[in-house]
Amino acid sequence: MSFVDYVAGNFEIISFLLLQHLQVVLLAVGLATAISVGVAIGTERSPRARSALLAVSGTILTIPSFALFGLLIPVFGLGVAPTILALTVYAIFPILRNTVTGLEHVDSAVIDAARGMGMSSGRLLRIVRLPLAWPVILNGIRVATIMTVAIAAIGAAVRGPGLGELIFRGLARMGGANALNETLSGVVAIVAVALLLDVLFVLIGKITTPRGLHA
Amino acid sequence: MPEQFHPGTGAQSDVEISLREVSKRYPASDADAVRPLSIDIARGEFLVLVGPSGCGKTTTLRMINRLVEPSGGEIWVDGKNTAHVDPDELRRHIGYVIQQVGLLPHLSIGENVGLVPKMLDWSKERIRQRVDELLDLVGLDPDTYRSRYPKQLSGGQQQRVGVARALAADPPVMLMDEPFGAIDPITRGHLQDEFLKLQARIRKTIVFVTHDIDEALRLGDRIAIFDEDARLAQLDTPLAILTSPADEFVRSFIGDGAAIRRLSLLRVGDLPAVPETSTGTGIEVDPGETVSAVLEKILAAGLDSAVVRGRGSLTVQDMLLATAARDESAVAS
Ligand SMILES: Nc1ncnc2c1ncn2[C@@H]1O[C@H](COP(=O)(O)OP(=O)(O)O)[C@@H](O)[C@H]1O
Numbered sequence A: 001m002s003f004v005d006y007v008a009g010n011f012e013i014i015s016f017l018l019l020q021h022l023q024v025v026l027l028a029v030g031l032a033t034a035i036s037v038g039v040a041i042g043t044e045r046s047p048r049a050r051s052a053l054l055a056v057s058g059t060i061l062t063i064p065s066f067a068l069f070g071l072l073i074p075v076f077g078l079g080v081a082p083t084i085l086a087l088t089v090y091a092i093f094p095i096l097r098n099t100v101t102g103l104e105h106v107d108s109a110v111i112d113a114a115r116g117m118g119m120s121s122g123r124l125l126r127i128v129r130l131p132l133a134w135p136v137i138l139n140g141i142r143v144a145t146i147m148t149v150a151i152a153a154i155g156a157a158v159r160g161p162g163l164g165e166l167i168f169r170g171l172a173r174m175g176g177a178n179a180l181n182e183t184l185s186g187v188v189a190i191v192a193v194a195l196l197l198d199v200l201f202v203l204i205g206k207i208t209t210p211r212g213l214h215a
Numbered sequence B: 001m002p003e004q005f006h007p008g009t010g011a012q013s014d015v016e017i018s019l020r021e022v023s024k025r026y027p028a029s030d031a032d033a034v035r036p037l038s039i040d041i042a043r044g045e046f047l048v049l050v051g052p053s054g055c056g057k058t059t060t061l062r063m064i065n066r067l068v069e070p071s072g073g074e075i076w077v078d079g080k081n082t083a084h085v086d087p088d089e090l091r092r093h094i095g096y097v098i099q100q101v102g103l104l105p106h107l108s109i110g111e112n113v114g115l116v117p118k119m120l121d122w123s124k125e126r127i128r129q130r131v132d133e134l135l136d137l138v139g140l141d142p143d144t145y146r147s148r149y150p151k152q153l154s155g156g157q158q159q160r161v162g163v164a165r166a167l168a169a170d171p172p173v174m175l176m177d178e179p180f181g182a183i184d185p186i187t188r189g190h191l192q193d194e195f196l197k198l199q200a201r202i203r204k205t206i207v208f209v210t211h212d213i214d215e216a217l218r219l220g221d222r223i224a225i226f227d228e229d230a231r232l233a234q235l236d237t238p239l240a241i242l243t244s245p246a247d248e249f250v251r252s253f254i255g256d257g258a259a260i261r262r263l264s265l266l267r268v269g270d271l272p273a274v275p276e277t278s279t280g281t282g283i284e285v286d287p288g289e290t291v292s293a294v295l296e297k298i299l300a301a302g303l304d305s306a307v308v309r310g311r312g313s314l315t316v317q318d319m320l321l322a323t324a325a326r327d328e329s330a331v332a333s
């Protein structure tokens, strides 16, 4: 059976897993964004806590994903929960780092002028600093998302949802009928998801970057 | 509890801003950035702080709107001790203009100008009208500029917007930190002229920082000159500073040409004129024009005298001698 025939014949299951994959990634990245932006804002007055948390989240990124998923099994068992948890933890570093950088690099003259006209620190954050840091933050989210799409495949090792299932199943019975096609379909689908999301982020960036920053 | 700050309701004195033994020493520094300083600034006065870099001008200015907290002394604005006013509330009633302008790049020109009124909860319609009025006031056509973004404007235009933004809620006090310092010399000259005309109409109490003595002489009603050690060397009118510099530092800070510069500060109306004779060969000028402007006109016209409206006639020599005479009398006194 050719690869195209295989995909056509298994379209339903592949697209189901693809959608699942997408959901897991978006959920994890959504959680990671909320946590990262929260941490970045919450640690503004405690630079030590901030660099400690940045260091920790950076270190987590160096743990091989297979090992991290394995370590989570005793605590969270198999399935969706450990997958999402691990992905969230991985996604934090790029987003946190970019949020911190973005907020720190807002033009100090703009902040000075805004404070000088009597803007409270809350309003300053809401209408000046976050909007101006947004393109940098969004880029962090994009990097985290693409990274998470790839790592999510490993989740299948702990019976997690998504396209990893096709890859692992195919690999497990390599040499069997359509085993290669099955693995390949998982890989191709993951690449497709990554590309799709990348394009999506370019669009989101275009739409959400304040107009005056393009000019 | 911080007092509410309502400008214009303070004690009906002529003093708008009062610095009382104000000083600042930054942490981890062993010298005062601002030495105990006392100045009363009158309502509607244009006070310039001038001096070499690092002499504490910016720090002094920023203590007035509490962007920097004083280490000692008190600052009173409109009859209230600023230490007891909520800082954000205080700042909403004090215009603040800085060299880098600091327009919010993601907001339109109109939104930038309307920021303080918005924080003061003005209605949309009132803000819209005020924004247009202010853009007009600073010489920018509202229909053209209202919806543009800061990046689409030149440096000079951006600073006009900066001034409009600071004036938005009609604050009685304006603090300006080298506002024209980053602008090319020709545009700077225009902006200074326009700003003087504007000030003649709106009569704000202005504290203006510059390191440029010429700008200080041109703009200030009074000038405070500081030396490198943050010492107040002289506080006086431009004419008095040119005529009788307090010490060697002031003399060297003014540089050469004090006598010539004085010509652009003296007004022909202040000079003794010869009651008008029938031989009115000179051109007619207003008493409010400066001696240098009148000299320029006379020389350009190839004449040797001018008729000051309602006063009499002045020859080139009269003007030069009278200027010199004022010099001597001022020095003698
Ligand atoms: N935030 C700060 N922390 C420590 N020192 C400062 C700070 N701001 C200014 N200084 C110091 O205070 C002195 C006066 O600075 P400043 O008021 O900016 O002078 P100017 O505006 O006249 O150039 C300088 O020696 C400067 O280095």
Ligand SMILES: [Mg+2]
Pocket: B057, B058, B059
């Ligand atoms: Mg300065």
